[in-house]
Amino acid sequence: MLIQKDYKFYAAHRNEELCDKCRNLHGHRYGVSCFFEVERQGALTTLFGDFDDKIEPHLKQNYDHGMLINGSDPLYATLRDHEQRTGEKFRLNVFSAPTTVENLAHKLFGEITEMGFRMQRIEVRETDTSVVTYTHKDWLADNRDPGRLGGEPAPQEA
Template sequence: MIIQKQYKFYAAHRNEELTDKCRNLHGHRYGLICHFEVERTGALTTLFGDFDAQIEPHLKEHYDHGMLINKSDPLYETLKEHERRTGERFRFKEFDAPTTVENLAFTLFSEIIEMGFRLSHIEVRETDSSVITYTREDWIADNRDRSRLSGEKPSAVRE
């Protein structure tokens, strides 16, 4: 059985490797739709609140009104230096790769799996007209070949 739950959060990011408008720091109201696989054990399988009790606080603490940032982005060190110099603190969600919606989906999928939930897939909405579907098969492939996250060639293919 599939149970579907929807969430949203606001976050800033940039795609530092691009040369278009997305290289600029900007924000999105991200939408997340989780498709949970559950086993029917009786008349009541799962309370929707069981999902919300873990996922909503996680999104609020780590994502909402924060900045998704690649630790290799030169802007990251600039912002960290600003924090050291001024004592001001930013909410960073640090990535080891570009903050693309694909990498966001990988990260969210991984975190939700770590909470003990079984996902068939998630949908991540970056804008009203731009949504990706990220499946368990995508997650397995990304874990098998981490070069997919950075866009590098797999080590066996490098020249």
């Protein structure tokens, strides 16, 4: 059986590797739909609040009104330098690859799975008309070959 839970958060990002409008710093109201595999053992499988108790605080603390940024983006070093010089702190969520919606789905899938939930898939809406559906199969493939994320290339086997 599947349980679907929906969440949202606001965050800034940029795709520094692109040569279009998305290279500029901008923000989105991200929508996240999580699809959990649960086992029915009687009338109730899982309380919806069990998901919310872990996922909502995680999104609020690590994503909401923060900035998603690739650790190799030159802007990241500039922001860190600003923090050190001024004492001002930003909510930076550092990625090891470009901050695409596909990579956001990969990151969220892993973080929510680490909370102990069995995810079948996650849908991440970057805009009202643009949605990425990311499955458990996608997550396994990306973990086998991190080069798929567009960060550092996967090491070659000898």
